[in-house]
Amino acid sequence: MPGVSERLLELLAPGGALRRLIEERPLDTETAETLETTVLHWRGSERRLQPVLEFLRAIGQGHVR
Helix, strand or coil: CCCHHHHHHHHHCCCCHHHHHHHHCCCCHHHHHHHHHHHHHHCCCHHHHHHHHHHHHHCCCCCCC
């Protein structure tokens, strides 16, 4: 059984459920701000942060850093 990290990567990957959902329906302002806060919180964990940053770039939210 895959762990949490592996499941998250599956959701964020091209064709993943979360990626498809956001491509179909862009983030509203509140959700984008919440996502940015989460990224800032994870900034100290390269292992967690890098896949999320790649995902954000892919969905047009690359300005979040």
